[in-house]
Amino acid sequence: MSEQADNIEQQGVDKIGPGAMLRQARELMQLSQEEIGDQLNLRVSLLQEIESDQYSGKTPKTFIRGYIRNYAKLVNLDDNDIVARFDRVDHGLQGTGDMKSFSQSTRKKAENNRLMLVIYLLIFSMFVLTIVWWWQQTSSTTALSLAPELNTVTVATQNDDAQRTSEPAIKQTIVESNESADAEPVSQEVAAKPDEIETQDQVFERHMQQTAPQQPQAEPEAPVETVASQQPEAAQPVANDAPESNLQFTFKGDCWVNIFDANGKRLAWGVKKAGYVMNLNGQAPFKITLGKPELVELSYNQESVDLSGYQIGQIAKFNLPTAQMP
Structure with missing residues (x-):
């Protein structure tokens, strides 16, 4: 052993590690x-x-042992003794290394758990946002699809209200005209109405005269109006205490109507919308005009009236219950 190794051993080399011995030898x-x-x-x-x-x-332990051996030879130390000291130091540090390895593994596992938690939160957020987006799209689509239906219902309600409002005024005008001038023709009664109603009535009457086919001649006992003209006493209005009859109209399409009872009182007039159910009460017989009878279902005193005899486009004019159906 060289003089440098002897000096290191004299300083209590057994109590220090191989690294310290190599450092002291290098410094010497x-x-x-x-x-x-x-x-x-x-x-x-x-x-x-x-x-x-x-x-x-x-660095693997095998490499470190080789480095220490070369280092010891370079500084003139016993390489076998230095390697043996390294093995003793390494054996003592194995427990510490295991603890460090366990600590590192635990720390890495905790980091992985936090990372997975963040990933789960992101996935959950994306799922919630997808549900909210889908719900908003569904609500918008439903609102757009219901808008035309709501507009249709609103227009139909307004038309029905307008008809209900105009019918009492029309009835009152007709009654006043009948009381003031019984001998005046029907056209004068209509002239007493507002200009708009008069124009619509005249247009429809002209349309009926142009398009209506020739009506079949009724049975001798059917024309009640002729008898009334020859015998004025027989055309007296039906007594007010007579029981009223019921008419029910169900419209499958838009149809123009004009309905009078036995007293000459107009019960209904104008265009009725599809789906509308109209109930009328009055003194029989009724004088009924239907623009499109194929779109109407009629019952008289809860009994169905057959309108299938009228052709499509044919205007129906008949009396209930005395008129003969075509």
């Missing part, structure tokens, strides 16, 4: 870590780990 030779690193082709950081006996674990 007045060599720097860079110089040792250049001769051994080692990094300065690795030399610092060897001299401090603190190993990071990145």
Whole structure:
């Protein structure tokens, strides 16, 4: 053993690690870590780990033993003794290394758990946002699809209200006209109405005269109006205490109607919308005009009236219950 090794042993070398012995030998030779690193082709950081006996674990133990042996030979120390001291130090640090490894594993597992939690939260947020987007799209589509139906219902309601409002005024006008001038023709009664109603009535009457087919001649007992003209006493209005009859109209399409009872009282007039159910009460017989009888279902005193005899486009004019159906 060289004189440098003897000096180190005299200072109590058995109590220090191999790294400290190598460092002391290097300092006695007045060599720097860079110089040792250049001769051994080692990094300065690795030399610092060897001299401090603190190993990071990145370099395999077999390589470190080889580095220590070469380092000991370079500074004239017994390489076998230095390697043996390294083995004793490494054996004592195995427990610490295991604890460090366990600590690192636990820390890494905790980091992984936090990462997975963040990923789960992101997935859940995307799911919630998807549900909200789908709900908004469904609500918008439903609102757009219901808008035309709501508009149709609103228009139909307004038309029905307008008809209900105009019918009492029309009835009142007709009654006043009958009382003031019984001998005046029907056209004068209509003239007493508002201009708009008069124009619509005249247009429809002209349309009926142009398009209505020739009506079949009724049975001799059917024309009640002729008898009334020859015998004025027989055309007296039906007594007010007579029981009223019921008419029910169900419209499958838009249809123009004009209905009078036995007293000459107009019960209904104008265009009725599809789906409208109209109930009328009055003194029989009724004088009924239907623009499109194929779109109307009629019952008289809860008994169905057959309108199938009228052709499509034919205007129906008949009396209930005395008229003969076509």
